[in-house]
Amino acid sequence: MSMENKVLxxxxxxxxxxxxxxxxxxxxxxxxxxxxxxxxxxxAGKSTTVKIMLGLIKNYKGQVEIFGQDIASGDPSYKKRxxxxxxxxxxxxxxxxxxxxxxxxxxxxxxxxxxxxxAQKLMEEFDLxxxxxxxxxxxxxxxxxxxxxxxxxxxxxDLLFFDEPLSGLDANSMMVIREMLAQLAxxxxxxxxxxHIMDIVEKISNRIVLLVNGVVVADGSFEELQExxxxxxxxxxxxxxTGFTDHASRAARFISIVEGGTDNE
Amino acid sequence: xxxxxxxxxxSRFKWLFVKAGIDYSAMETILRMKLxxxxxxxxxxxxxxxxxxxxxxxxxxxxxGLYGLMIIPFMLFGDGHYIFQMSIVFGIIMFILATTxxxxxxxxxxxxxxxxxxxxxxxxxxxxxTAKLIHILIYMFFITGSFIAIPLVIGLFNNGIxxxxxxxxxxxxxxxxxxxxxxxxxxAVLRFFDGERxxxxxxxxxxILSIGVIIGYQIVIRxxxxxxxxxxxxxxxxxxxxxxxxxxxxxxxxxxQDFATPSILLSALALVIPIxxxxxxxxxxxxxERNMDKLMSESKSRKRSGRLMDxxxxxxxxxxxxxxxxxxxxxxxxQERNFKLRxxxxxxxxFIFPFIFIFTELQMRTLEDxxxxxxxLLIYFGNxxxxxxxxxxxxxxxxxxxxxxxxxxxxxxxxxxxxxxKAFLVKLYVPVFLLLSIAFIAIFSTxxxxxxxxxxxxxxxxxxxxxxxxDAGEFPFTQSFEFAQSEGxxxxxxxxxxxxxFVIAHLIANAVVGGIYVYxxxxxxxxxxxxxxxxPMQSGEVR
Numbered sequence: 008m009s010m011e012n013k014v015l016x017x018x019x020x021x022x023x024x025x026x027x028x029x030x031x032x033x034x035x036x037x038x039x040x041x042x043x044x045x046x047x048x049x050x051a052g053k054s055t056t057v058k059i060m061l062g063l064i065k066n067y068k069g070q071v072e073i074f075g076q077d078i079a080s081g082d083p084s085y086k087k088r089x090x091x092x093x094x095x096x097x098x099x100x101x102x103x104x105x106x107x108x109x110x111x112x113x114x115x116x117x118x119x120x121x122x123x124x125x126a127q128k129l130m131e132e133f134d135l136x137x138x139x140x141x142x143x144x145x146x147x148x149x150x151x152x153x154x155x156x157x158x159x160x161x162x163x164x165d166l167l168f169f170d171e172p173l174s175g176l177d178a179n180s181m182m183v184i185r186e187m188l189a190q191l192a193x194x195x196x197x198x199x200x201x202x203h204i205m206d207i208v209e210k211i212s213n214r215i216v217l218l219v220n221g222v223v224v225a226d227g228s229f230e231e232l233q234e235x236x237x238x239x240x241x242x243x244x245x246x247x248x249t250g251f252t253d254h255a256s257r258a259a260r261f262i263s264i265v266e267g268g269t270d271n272e
Numbered sequence: 273x274x275x276x277x278x279x280x281x282x283s284r285f286k287w288l289f290v291k292a293g294i295d296y297s298a299m300e301t302i303l304r305m306k307l308x309x310x311x312x313x314x315x316x317x318x319x320x321x322x323x324x325x326x327x328x329x330x331x332x333x334x335x336x337g338l339y340g341l342m343i344i345p346f347m348l349f350g351d352g353h354y355i356f357q358m359s360i361v362f363g364i365i366m367f368i369l370a371t372t373x374x375x376x377x378x379x380x381x382x383x384x385x386x387x388x389x390x391x392x393x394x395x396x397x398x399x400x401x402t403a404k405l406i407h408i409l410i411y412m413f414f415i416t417g418s419f420i421a422i423p424l425v426i427g428l429f430n431n432g433i434x435x436x437x438x439x440x441x442x443x444x445x446x447x448x449x450x451x452x453x454x455x456x457x458x459x460a461v462l463r464f465f466d467g468e469r470x471x472x473x474x475x476x477x478x479x480i481l482s483i484g485v486i487i488g489y490q491i492v493i494r495x496x497x498x499x500x501x502x503x504x505x506x507x508x509x510x511x512x513x514x515x516x517x518x519x520x521x522x523x524x525x526x527x528x529q530d531f532a533t534p535s536i537l538l539s540a541l542a543l544v545i546p547i548x549x550x551x552x553x554x555x556x557x558x559x560x561e562r563n564m565d566k567l568m569s570e571s572k573s574r575k576r577s578g579r580l581m582d583x584x585x586x587x588x589x590x591x592x593x594x595x596x597x598x599x600x601x602x603x604x605x606x607q608e609r610n611f612k613l614r615x616x617x618x619x620x621x622x623f624i625f626p627f628i629f630i631f632t633e634l635q636m637r638t639l640e641d642x643x644x645x646x647x648x649l650l651i652y653f654g655n656x657x658x659x660x661x662x663x664x665x666x667x668x669x670x671x672x673x674x675x676x677x678x679x680x681x682x683x684x685x686x687x688x689x690x691x692x693x694k695a696f697l698v699k700l701y702v703p704v705f706l707l708l709s710i711a712f713i714a715i716f717s718t719x720x721x722x723x724x725x726x727x728x729x730x731x732x733x734x735x736x737x738x739x740x741x742x743d744a745g746e747f748p749f750t751q752s753f754e755f756a757q758s759e760g761x762x763x764x765x766x767x768x769x770x771x772x773x774f775v776i777a778h779l780i781a782n783a784v785v786g787g788i789y790v791y792x793x794x795x796x797x798x799x800x801x802x803x804x805x806x807x808p809m810q811s812g813e814v815r
Contacts, residue, residue: 063678086681097672099749101607110603113596114680142607144670145468 012038013075014166014197015060020069022055022221029055030067031221037199042192044212045201046241048249051218053201054094057168060199061091073166087116090159094170094201096151100143104130104154107143108161115162122161129157133180148175156184167191167198173207185211209241219249276307278410294402298395302403306380307410333418339368340419347427354527355535359520362446365419366516369450371481372415377408378474381455384564401557405451412447431527438526442519442542449515449546452553459556462563475609482617487624507534518542588694590809593684597691597748601665602699604749610669614753615661615700622654623704629653630715639715646782648716648723651708652775655731659738659767661700665692666742668749677747685746690807692748693735701731722788723778729795730774736802738767 015037022030029052037043047053058064060071062078071078073085098107105126112122130139133153143151152175159167169188173181188198188211202208208215209229217225217232225232225248229241238244246252279300289296343364346357381404390400420443428436461470511517511534521538524530581602585595605611629650633642668674677688709724741763745751781791 061679063675083681083683086679089679091675091679093675095672097670097675099604099668099670099673099676101609101670102603106603110596110600111676111680113592114676114682116681142468145466 013072014039014041015071015073017056017060018070018072020056020059020067020071022052022059022064022067029221030059032069033218033221033223035216035223035226037197039197040192040195041214042188042198042200042212044208044215045199045218046203046205046208046215046245047218048251052221053218054170056218057091057170057199057201061089061168062086087162088165090162090164090167092152092155092159092167092169092172096148096155096175098143098151098155098158100146100151103140103142104135104146105139107154108158111158112161117162125161126157129160130154133157133183149177149180152176153180165196167196168201169198170201171203172200173202173204181207205240205242205245215241217245217248224248276304278307279303282406282410289402292402293396293398295395295399299399299403299406302390302395302400303407303410306403306407310380310411333414336368336415336419337422340422343423344426347423348430354523355517355520357520358523359514359516361423361516362442362519363514363516365416365443365446366450367484368419369412369416369447370454371477371484373408373412373450373454374474374477374481377411377454378458380404380408381458382470382564387561387564397558397561401561408451409447412451416443416447435523435527438523442522445542445546446519448550452546452549455553455560456549456556459560459563462560471609475612478613479616479620482613483620483624507532511538512541515542515545518545584698588698589691591684591687593682593687594691594694594809597688598695598698599691601692601695601748604668605695605699608668608670608749610753611664611667614664618657618660619700619704622657623708625653626650626708627711643716646779648712648720649775649778651705651712651724651727652730652771652778654704654708655727655734655771655774656768658701658731658734659742659764659770661696662693662735662738663742663764665696665748666744667751667753669753671750671752674747674750677750684809686807686809688747689739689744690803690809693739697732697735701735702728705731722792723782726778726781726788726792726795727774729792729799730778732799733795733802734770734774736799736806737770740806741767 013036015035017033017035020030020033021028033052033056045053045056055064059067060073060078062083065079074088076082076085078085099110100107102110105123108126108130109119109123112126113119117125127136127139130136130153135150135153138146138150143154146154152172156169156172159169173184176184185207188200192198192213200208200212212229214228215225215232216223225235225244227235232241232244233239236244236247238247246254282303283296283300286296289299343361346360346364386400386404391397424436424439427439458470461473518538518541521535522542525535525539578599581599585598589595589598605615630642630647633647677685682688705728712720712724777791778788781787784790
């Protein structure tokens with residue numbers, strides 16, 4: 008049943024903002040149960056790819072299929088099986104956590120009572136039971152992040168897009184999320200994980216996709232990438248593949264500016 | 273960065289600050305940065321206008337000059353009864369200063385960024401706090417200055433030089449009193465409540481300011497009538513709690529040589545209380561800073577049942593998605609402060625304007641006379657707010673959260689605005705309309721019931737037409753307030769006048785016996801067909 012196993016496929020996806028080409032023919036096939044570490048330097052087009060798959064950006068070229076359905080067909084039903092945590096913790100933060108979660112649950116087609124009960128239980132698991140009825144605007148970055156993670160999971164989706172989901176979380180919560188992702192994948196959920204923190208991507212993902220200047224330049228498991236590039240860590244591989252080798256000399260120049268010169272006053 | 277004349281003026285007093293142990297150059301740097309930032313802010317009285325270049329604050333001062341004109345009558349027609357006229361004058365001054373302080377300088381007073389930006393730098397907290405106080409006082413000087421300049425000149429010619437000096441001294445005391453008192457009030461609120469509650473209170477003060485200025489204007493126009501009344505002053509114990517009376521009494525004491533005990537007591541308060549409150553302020557400042565942390569911490573929980581909302585959502589909406597947006601919009605309208613700041617004043621006017629016209633009418637006719645006519649059509653003034661509010665529904669401070677609508681599987685995007693408009697009608701329009709109706713039935717008797725019903729239906733149709741003409745995006749609350757002024761203001765004004773068309777239609781209907789019922793039926797049909805046309809949705813449960 009290879010058809011059923013294929014969760015998403017991108018074929019020659021191109022995206023342009025004016026004259027700037029953000030994605031330059033991205034090809035990608037993802038199967039059930041994979042955790043994809045989607046990495047790349049700033050501006051490589053990671054978020055754009057995710058936004059295209061979510062239907063946030065519509066004027067791309069190429070074909071995007073999710074659960075075997077071409078998303079350009081206009082039927083938004085496929086989104087019911089997707090959960091999304093955006094990069095910036097942006098939400099309607101004048102609502103309380105409960106109000107926001109109930110609303111998102113409803114948007115994904117859940118019954119409100121059901122969504123509220125589930126939200127309450129999940130909030131309590133994150134030690135946020137006491138702020139369930141507080142405005143999100145008064146939350147810290149980490150708390151907002153937890154609310155977003157909960158809102159992405161309420162409807163028990165099959166495909167998750169997590170864009171820098173651990174930002175602002177403390178070490179303990181990070182462990183919980185990491186473990187959670189592993190267990191979700193074991194149950195056949197697919198996770199699309201973008202981050203700049205290479206150590207975590209290295210440990211979490213069973214497949215790594217590196218995007219540079221809108222093109223996939225590396226695709227495979229960490230071990231496969233290691234063999235190819237002869238670098239020990241993922242950040243080493245990252246530096247090598249993005250062609251960034253002058254970090255030492257840059258740092259040296261930076262320091263010399265910090266220490267140099269005199270204040271003529 | 274700009275050079276500020278204010279700062280070069282301030283530098284003449286450098287020795288004073290240095291003597292008080294303040295790092296003057298650090299304070300100057302902080303003030304320069306603050307003044308630059310303020311130049312990019314729009315004051316509350318200006319929220320209704322387009323964004324412009326330049327220092328918005330300085331450009332807004334003429335408005336205060338205009339407000340200042342309204343205290344002139346009190347200075348002219350008093351026949352030396354200073355306790356009355358000056359109490360009123362200082363009452364107005366205090367109202368304007370206090371509300372401006374709360375609405376426009378709360379951000380300065382409660383700026384939590386100060387903590388991370390300034391207190392981590394090598395500047396003493398005394399320097400930072402003085403900079404903060406000076407910063408606010410600079411503005412209070414500007415505002416008070418432009419507010420009082422013309423009245424002061426008139427006072428000089430009309431009441432003499434001594435009066436002017438007493439006036440100036442009293443003004444300075446008032447200013448200190450207002451600034452310090454407001455801060456102490458914040459302190460008290462933060463001490464006992466959380467930051468969210470304080471933000472709510474500031475929000476309501478901003479709303480009251482917007483409404484108060486308009487109503488105050490209306491009242492002052494009519495105040496000429498009682499300004500020349502002869503009254504004898506009798507002291508009551510509770511006058512002690514009215515700060516404007518202190519200053520009024522000071523004029524009485526110094527200019528009329530009234531050495532009665534009440535006058536001396538009240539005048540003493542005018543001098544002593546501001547000084548004491550500054551002392552308390554300085555003492556409490558450190559613990560105020562500590563309590564400011566509350567602004568950053570999470571607020572206390574408050575759960576609402578929302579059962580009434582469920583009921584209305586069930587009654588008004590045709591499908592699940594529409595109900596969902598009905599609830600969402602209701603919550604947003606209730607909890608978004610910036611929305612309330614823009615919309616509640618409009619609601620206030622909608623409620624008050626009909627009465628202002630009736631009161632104006634009352635000066636010429638009796639209430640019985642009015643109650644038999646068609647004056648109840650003034651209730652249409654309430655409908656003029658509809659376009660403004662619907663226009664505002666497009667915006668939100670947290671508009672960036674709108675990715676949610678795009679990312680979620682919404683089957684019928686039409687349900688979003690349909691639910692939102694219904695929430696507006698049920699949650700904002702109908703309460704105001706009901707209050708107005710009760711008052712109008714009291715005046716005009718129950719004979720106007722069918723008319724009122726027609727007005728309500730007119731409002732619904734007006735809402736629909738506004739939405740259609742406005743050409744909004746697919747979902748509400750998805751744009752930044754930055755753009756709220758940029759487009760459509762003229763369009764909105766035109767649609768507001770659309771209320772006039774409904775008035776004409778109503779008048780025509782009333783010209784014929786029973787015509788109002790035909791009009792009601794026509795409106796019902798128009799709403800029924802129109803709503804379905806504008807929002808073509810499947811009803812019932814959609815999968």
